[in-house]
Amino acid sequence: MVQKNIVALVDIGSAETKVLLVRLASQVEIIGVHTAPTEGLSKGEITDIRRLMERVHATISEAEKACELSGSVHRACLSLSGMSLVGQQVKGTTCCESENEVVGEKDIEMARGNAYSKRVANGKVIVHRIKQSFTLDGKFMDNPEGRVGRELAYNMWVMAADKTYLTELIQIPNQYGMRVEEVFAASLASAAAVETRSATTDKNRLVIDIGAGTTDYILYQDGMVRMTGVIPVGGRHLTNDISCALCISEADAETAKIKHARAIVEDADVESTFGLSEEPVDSMLYDLSNRHSTFKLNFVTHLRVKEIFELIREKIGKDTPVGFVRLTGGTAHLPEIERVAAEIFGAETSVSFPEHAFAKKLCADPKFSTVVGMAELLLRRRLGALRARAEQSFWTRLKKTLFNL
């Protein structure tokens, strides 16, 4: 039986593909979650679409099987990250038409229409349009209706992706018999997962989702999205650095990162060592004890983490005030990472887990922030659509339907 209210939320990351099966009603109910290593994707770019498709299909299939829903899920949502995703500020302006320059509904609509008609770069398609605020003669405001002014501007943050990349990405669920309902930017989804209504709502806050191949960030100012972005550096670079510095394999470097690495260097680390193998090997000529310097490990890790945060700081502007930083994503597990962020951004920092009640049982891990946020955003959109539909009269809906024919 086809399950129309069940949606597969697919987050194709550079290291892992996360699939969350959720049932949408007035609330979200997670009915299954499955993760598997990704192949064919690096730093948010597709390197081998055949392998990627095989892996993603297998992961979705496993998730369906675990929930005894084999072949029943036909709707999917995708997360979008990587360098193909860009964000830009768009401003739609208009001059107030009334004689006494009082802003009316018509002016607001004009400004909004002007903003929506702004084109993006060639080869890009719009994924999200996020309303920021109005500006009336240079003054920011939430609702300009009834105010007096000459020039009204509608500020909007537009997120656009490469058309070819998005087409290839959408093709993956399509080839599995699934229709893609929504595409969410990973930064937006992660923020929706960790940012519930709290005392920090009004602060200038920054949410950073550090994945394996990319790091997504989103900056809120006065409760509105100010900026989003992606930098192509993530946890896998840490692994690579450790591998080079300690002269160990990638697999050992990954183990060292997970078990022993810290984001800061302390004095005690200079004398300290760690071992990757349980059984030490004795040799007269060479040191084959498999012991490695903790200082080296932490130093390399610290430098790379510091670099990530500095890149973000540079992107958002050195003078932009940041009140609160929330770190999420798989690499946020790194001990003391919040201290480095606090030092760079000069703000209170914490490692955040998905905070929603529906996610606490199965997805209480920072690496699930994106998929949990996708579920939250999907629910918000659904409820918003239902509310808008309920507010519309029968004749309005009929007219809209006829217009769309």
Add this chain to the structure above:
Amino acid sequence: MFFRKRKSRGGEAVPDWRKVIRQDVKMGDTSVAEGRRRWEYFRVFFVLLSAFTMFIVIALVAERLANGGEEEERLSFARLKLMTNGAIEENWLRGFLNIREARSNVNVISLRKKLESYPQIRKARVVREGGNVLRIELQERAAIARFRAEDGRIFNVGDDGILFPAETYFATIQDTLPFVLDVEIAQDKNGFESIVNADLLLDFLNVVRRNYPKIRCNWESVSAKDLPHKLLPMHFAQPWAVLRVKPSFPPELGLPRVREIVFSAQNFRKELALLASADSMKKIREHYERFPAEREKISKIVFITNRKNTRRPVLEMRIIPLQETRGSGRMRDS
């Protein structure tokens, strides 16, 4: 397009990804997608099979319900209640069905089938009433004539031509029924013996049964000898298409030597009405009073249409004396 789309203020909006990227949802060629495709085919097949099975089940249930609510197959009863429009009696029915009072686990369907296997019963309905009463409702065939088989057994002819045993019918009515002669007997689809290709004869007998029972009392037999087996509408007007009735008038009527009454296939209703009218016998008596010599002759009654007045033809009844053909012993019209 029924209406002109209103142009949005501030310019045409740039479409988002939903309108730019066309989704082509189909099963790809990855190994997992292949498995999913096979599963889809299986599911479609299973759904179709389920739908077909459900359709069959619903059809069977509907058919059962249409046959008189036989959803309750087996029941026990304490008393039998018989309702019939015919002559079948309760004692005979008990013997026929081999049932006793207070019997448990009676199969209602088999009872109904057994009842309907008896040719006198046209339709049967067996239901349980409140208080453990088994109610049997019968719709019986009415006898319109009799038929003597080659072995000498006598059967009743039902109003639809089916033959049924004479034992279970009203004896008093049975004695007044005429015999049908020169008819063809065959088995119908239910295995009953019936008169075939004799729709006109059956129609005639049904009309007589309903409207002229007193006339029928004086009839000994009805012959379909001069009716073709397959009577077509074009045959109705032919003079040879007739029904021959052999009467046995009681002596008090004064018609001891009427050998037959001949009814035409086309006009037998009017002729019957004429024969049954009160002044028919009067005319016959007047005829014999005028020609007393003919009283001793063998005669037959025929109906002719007097067309002297072409605008208003009149149906008349005539008594025609018969003469013996020389040497043959046969009688012919004088």
